[in-house]
Amino acid sequence: MDLSPFESNNSVSCRLASQIPDVCRTEDCCLGIDEAGRGPVLGPMVYGICFCPLSKKEELKALKVADSKTLTEEERENLFEKLDESKSYVGWALQILSPNTISTSMLQRTKYNLNALSHDTAIGLVQFALDSGVQLKEVFVDTVGPAEKYEEKLSKLFPGIEVTVRPKADSLFPIVSAASICAKVARDRAVKGWGFAEDLGDVDTDYGSGYPNDPKTKAWMAKYLDPVFGYPQFVRFSWSTAQTLMDSKGVTVHWDDDEEDGEKAAQRLNNKSMLSYFGASSKGNAENTTHQPHRFFTERRLRSIDTL
Template structure:
């Protein structure tokens, strides 16, 4: 079983394919290879063959929306893109096992350092033989098949993408920062106040840079609160009674109550009481 992730803009698609190890050579004979080395037409044909050979190969996908990814990366505590990817892979493996697939070996195209990722998966699935490697989609036929399934699904999702923002854009390129078509898409779809349409991950470093340079600057109130926290933090001495300086009275003074901290529900959502509208 092999998870495979593809990139931006748009949703992230994680896919797995599972088959007997003895069928790896059969997959090669069917033309299965790293999806990046194949044309769209070739990927579609191989995907059809994978579906036709359901007697020995199966596949499953998880499509993660751009909004979910950005929300995860901006939430508190932050969930990194690597962790989102890892969680998706783990869920797909568990889903296959729950469906009755007799999994014995797992081959994974790495997201992050392969050694740490492999150790993480091995701890979660101690009875399985786990192999995590760079460029696994070009090393193991089943990973190649998973990458094809993921790429075909993502291409189809993007072709039928409906913009709720009512914009008309037919081509957004490959999704890589160096692609001129992708750059034009980002600039042409940018709103100076609301940013990009929902197809774009706001947490993508390329998108973040454009937002900072081209959009109306925003100052969040909770950012100011974070900076002022040091001044608002009460001294531990306030919680102990002490004599007033120069006083002969042994009666201790009562320290003022500490400033009440706002609940995180309000600070995380930048909510504050108002008296007028």
């Protein structure tokens, strides 16, 4: 698994994929979807798909894939190698969502919550498999939100494909277990080899599991909080854990046009047209208009003009 495309710019989302086995383009296939790193405040979230022909389900099961959360890191790495060695009939693809992508999505003006981001990422990966020529007939998904609604949504988007959404799907269906392993291995490697774009000096990489309740994670976040600039992009700053620390330890920002000044300025305008505020006076500057200009203009020595 080559993570260099993501490591070259870990501030954005990145898709990685194996070669598509020829047999997956000629035989009916099943596909599993799972994610790793949904809850941590540190590092990326990785969505993974794994697919194989229906005729190879038993061979996949014989690899003894299991829910990645029940396996040690060494066991996951070994199972991923087995999946990679089975590339004649097993394929996979990953979508790595950087912490920066997650945070900016969740905090943008039009709210884009984690469930919607997860759904869209999963849908994009299924479409990627179809566009790559994989003959999908069955899709198995671990639920995000209400299982029935998610299943109905996917079934409408992909008619002709039998969609099954179940809680704990990674422990019920080997193809989802395989996807879980691919996603978890990718996240672990990305976190372990994280390249900090910020100048943090000899950065401490002992940040624990990345989950908000982990004492090591808490200690690392307290250590690397800059009171002015906040956190490096390794941190999901949309998480309440990060926001609480920034609110309590960060420098308070005072804006030029605070609420009180805004109210006074509104009173001075006396409901005049905004265009009239910028209109030229007899002498052509803001100081000679009939109203007192806002301090934003006077402090910056700005004047209205009527000719260029």
